[in-house]
Every structure is written in C-alpha cells, then in structure tokens.
C-alpha cells in the first residue's frame with residue numbers, strides 16, 4: 001500500500017474506501033521534509049493530489065479519488081501526497097511575493113537556488129518560504145491529479161492562490 005501524505009494536517013495512510021469528501025484514516029506517518037521528498041523522487045514515484053471543491057458530494061473529488069486509487073494500485077510503493085485546498089487554503093498572493101517574483105523576472109533569473117534565496121526583507125522571506133514549499137511540492141511530483149470545478153468561469157480561487 002502506498003503512503004498518503006496530506007499537507008497542512010495530520011498525515012494519513014491510503015485507503016481504498018476513501019470517501020470523496022474525507023481523507024483516508026489517520027496514521028502517525030511523519031510529514032517528510034521537502035528535501036526528503038526530493039531525495040525520494042528518484043526512488044519511488046510520487047503523486048501530488050489536489051482537491052479544491054468545497055461541495056458535499058463533489059464530482060471532481062470523486063474523480064481525483066478514483067484516479068488516486070488506480071495510481072496507488074499501480075504504484076504500491078509510491079508516495080501519495082494529498083492537499084485539500086478547500087479544507088486548508090494556502091495564503092493568497094501578496095505584495096511581498098509579487099516583489100520577489102518581479103525581481104526574478106526582471107533579472108531573468110533561471111537558477112533555482114538563486115530563486116529560492118531571492119527574498120530580502122523579513123516580510124518577503126516569510127511569504128517566499130510558503131511559496132517555495134508549494135513550488136517544491138510540485139517539483140517533487142511525478143504525477144499531478146487536480147480536482148478543479150469551474151467557479152465563476154474560472155478556476156477556484158483556492159487553486160489560483
């Protein structure tokens with residue numbers, strides 16, 4: 001059975017009986033650090049599974065849960081990282097993040113280490129640390145499954161954040 005790592009919450013293990021609005025049953029698996037996940041990347045496949053719908057009986061959650069169950073069956077040693085953006089939203093883009101991004105873009109920075117350390121002020125560092133954690137989660141994933149209902153002719157605001 002593959003590991004399921006929910007982000008911003010207690011870690012849990014995968015379950016084939018995963019209800020579409022509930023994560024799998026809890027399991028005291030420690031949240032791996034970003035570096036740990038990056039190191040694991042070459043060893044085991046990683047699925048990053050994002051849900052965004054706040055709706056009870058969500059269609060998109062059912063779809064992503066079915067995909068994740070198939071993926072776990074095909075990758076029994078894989079790591080299934082789960083983030084529920086409706087239950088636990090991440091911070092929206094703020095002025096500090098935009099300032100860092102602007103510097104990276106105007107400086108045409110392509111180096112990841114330089115980008116990781118681009119925040120200057122304490123406020124930028126606090127904001128950029130959150131952003132960079134999310135960047136690393138995406139980079140560490142081999143497969144992404146995104147539950148994205150259309151909300152007001154666009155993607156859910158929680159995903160855009």
Ligand SMILES: Cc1cc2nc3c(=O)[nH]c(=O)nc-3n(C[C@H](O)[C@H](O)[C@H](O)COP(=O)(O)O)c2cc1C
Pocket residue numbers: 053054055057058059060061148149150151152153154
């Ligand atoms: C707040 C809200 C906004 C929506 N906006 C749109 C829309 O702009 N266009 C559309 O076709 N459907 C819209 N829908 C319908 C949803 O996209 C549709 O019901 C989808 O299946 C919801 O996915 P879910 O069941 O995973 O929540 C909206 C639904 C909600 C709740």
